[in-house]
Amino acid sequence: MEIVGSKIYQYDLPLAWPLPLKATKLKSRQGLVLELKVNDADQGVGYLYGEAAPLPDFSLESLDAARQQLEEIVSALAGQEVDPESFSCQEWSDQPVYPSVAFALESAIGLPALRADDMETALPVAPLLTGSTADMLKRTGSWSSCWPSAFKLKVARGDGELKPDVYRVRQLLEALPESVCLRLDANRGWSLEQAVEFVHQIDSDRITYIEEPVDTASDCPAFYQQTRMPFAWDETLQNPEFEFSPQTGLAAIVVKPTLVGGIRRCESLVSAARDAGIHTVISSTFESVLGVNTLETLARAWAPREAAGLDTLTAFKQQLFDQPVALWQRLPGAVLQQMELVWR
Ligand SMILES: O=C(O)CCC(=O)C1=CC=C[C@@H](O)[C@@H]1C(=O)O
Ligand SMILES: [Mg+2]
CATH class of the missing domain: 3.30.390.10 (Enolase-like, N-terminal domain)
Known part of the structure; x- marks a missing residue:
């Protein structure tokens, strides 16, 4: 060409x-x-x-x-x-x-x-819950289509206070059907002690994993040992020096091509994860609909049965x-x- x-x-x-x-x-x-x-x-x-x-x-x-x-x-x-x-x-x-x-x-x-x-069969997506707890409950409460396997939401955004996150997660789990789980994302916002304490206060069976639970990535295995809560990598993959090797407790890699790199780099991470039996979640970074369509194609090619993290277009007032x-x-x-x- x-x-x-x-x-x-x-x-x-x-x-x-x-x-x-x-x-x-x-x-x-x-x-x-x-x-x-x-x-x-x-x-x-x-x-x-x-x-x-x-x-x-x-x-x-x-x-x-x-x-x-x-x-x-x-x-x-x-x-x-x-x-x-x-x-x-x-x-x-x-x-x-x-x-x-x-x-x-x-x-x-x-x-x-x-x-x-x-390209017709619907790609499963994990909807992203944003805003206040009331906003989140409003969205899940008026859910009219098929329930997704999981919703995603951010935790560890407060000033080290665990209570608001614990209450929010409990309220959501109570409101959602038993078959629906939550994927949480802490963006490295907790110390090991905070992350462990958080897990001890919630019904961890319905949490699929916590993305980047601790501020020091090397503490992830200790986090898993103390909680048995699976974790996922997002920020970790963004280090250009990063080379994939599986870890006990690692459930998934959350691949954001805008932050990780092109098709060649992402493809090599996805295939290494697949060989190790680790899930791949293709995820967006608030790109326009053009970028999100591209990511959808990548998700179909690399992880068609995994709920993708592509629910970011709702953040736009107007689409391209x-x-x-x-x-x-x-x-x-x-x-x-x-x-x-x-x-x-
Ligand atoms: O991964 C998803 O499901 C949606 C995208 C998403 O959560 C994020 C995109 C970009 C930056 C962050 O706000 C956040 C993340 O850290 O995963
Ligand atoms: Mg993340």
Whole structure:
């Protein structure tokens, strides 16, 4: 496949409420959309898209740095032949490629090769509960479709106080059918003692796992030993030096390509986890609908039966687009015009 041309657009989409991250409350979400014009021996000329949307507080690269690196790599790719099945963007840069940039490039080029034949069967998703306990109970209380296997919610957001989390989890478990579990995410917000104490105060049988339960990752095995509560890795995977090796008590890896890297890096983590019998949850980072659609394709390819962590579009007041966009087609003019063309 030949890269015939490329453009980079920038979006700025309002969020439905200020999104609490670590230090920041985000009112609008910004990101880059890469458009590649390609010529494929079988398909002819077409358009492929990728999204680079570093998340403030979570990504190490800024939007400007991502944009600059994306420009450098697409310049190097102009007129070049690439193999969608093995394309690795690191081969086109002297610098370590930022995760968000690798995700944009490798998903734009590699996604057609990963698309499953069956894109119709619904992908299971673990809905993300946000806001106050009342907001969460309102959402679960008016649940009208099939119950998911699990909901996800954040814990350890207070100032070290365990009580609010304990009450919230107890209330939710009481309100939900017995068959529904919770996935909790502490984002490394607890000490080992706090995490252990928390588990002792809840009905741990209906907690699938706690993502990053403790502030010191090397304490995870001790956490499991003292509680028998499975844990999952998210932040741990974001260390570029990280190499997968299974640990007792590790239930799942929560893979966020925008924060971990491109298809090649994520694929190697997913396959190492699979070999070790560890679950993979593909998860989003508040990307636009374009990025979330890409992540859905990856989830179908890598972990089709696992409830994916893709319930983040509800945070947007307005979506980049509402209609399905066919592969190889150019995005409609009205969608492109909503964004700023920042490079061509
Ligand atoms: O993983 C999911 O189910 C949804 C996404 C999600 O929870 C997150 C996305 C990005 C940053 C955090 O707010 C949070 C996480 O840490 O997992
Ligand atoms: Mg997490």
